Amino acid sequence: xxxxxxxxxxxxxxxxxxxxxxxxxxxxxxxxxxxxxxxxxxxxxxxxxxxxxxxxxxxxxxxxxxxxxxxxxxxxxxxxxxxxxxxxxxxxxxxxxxxxxxxxxxxxxxxxx
Amino acid sequence: xxxxxxxxxxxxxxxxxxxxxxxxxxxxxxxxxxxxxxxxxxxxxxxxxxxxxxxxxxxxxxxxxxxxxxxxxxxxxxxxxxxxxxxxxxxxxxxxxxxxxxxxxxxxxxxxx
Numbered sequence: 001x002x003x004x005x006x007x008x009x010x011x012x013x014x015x016x017x018x019x020x021x022x023x024x025x026x027x028x029x030x031x032x033x034x035x036x037x038x039x040x041x042x043x044x045x046x047x048x049x050x051x052x053x054x055x056x057x058x059x060x061x062x063x064x065x066x067x068x069x070x071x072x073x074x075x076x077x078x079x080x081x082x083x084x085x086x087x088x089x090x091x092x093x094x095x096x097x098x099x100x101x102x103x104x105x106x107x108x109x110x111x112x113x
Numbered sequence: 114x115x116x117x118x119x120x121x122x123x124x125x126x127x128x129x130x131x132x133x134x135x136x137x138x139x140x141x142x143x144x145x146x147x148x149x150x151x152x153x154x155x156x157x158x159x160x161x162x163x164x165x166x167x168x169x170x171x172x173x174x175x176x177x178x179x180x181x182x183x184x185x186x187x188x189x190x191x192x193x194x195x196x197x198x199x200x201x202x203x204x205x206x207x208x209x210x211x212x213x214x215x216x217x218x219x220x221x222x223x224x225x226x
């Protein structure tokens with residue numbers, strides 16, 4: 001049973017470009033969470049999705065950031081018009097149900113030049 | 114702001130000794146707690162969890178203690194090994210916030226051979 005997969009592992013973008021981060025949850029998991037980790041800091045919740053629905057986006061910036069988890073395919077975290085402050089590691093986690101153990105992917109390290 | 118925090122940012126122990134990593138939380142609505150281990154460049158790895166109806170749970174070489182009276186959580190690692198060197202995060206899931214994890218800042222454990 002493959003774990004949570006994320007791609008790309010490293011992403012470099014120039015200011016103003018778009019970044020798309022993908023997350024494939026573990027097989028059988030329909031709950032996906034995105035977290036952001038700044039250097040030397042803990043992980044901060046961004047958004048929680050369940051197939052085709054956004055359940056909680058309270059941690060996501062109101063502008064430039066969006067997330068989706070379509071019926072088919074991976075979950076996507078999209079950052080439009082990136083700025084240097086978006087440089088961070090973005091982690092995806094999945095679980096079979098809410099209030100349960102969350103399994104993390106290896107992360108995508110975004111660098112904005 | 115953060116509702117989960119760690120008392121010590123770094124901890125250095127001798128190989129073979131026991132390690133104790135502490136965590137304080139402030140949200141009395143939290144009823145599920147998880148300890149994660151994060152190695153450099155990797156995603157958080159689940160170590161052990163505990164629900165609020167328990168005060169102790171043991172795994173292989175690890176024990177988690179929960180003191181709800183003082184809102185304190187600890188992770189004990191027996192016979193610490195060099196492979197245990199990593200950053201350890203405690204995380205809580207408040208029962209009324211949709212299942213998202215709230216992380217502390219982390220404690221870096223360094224094991225000296």
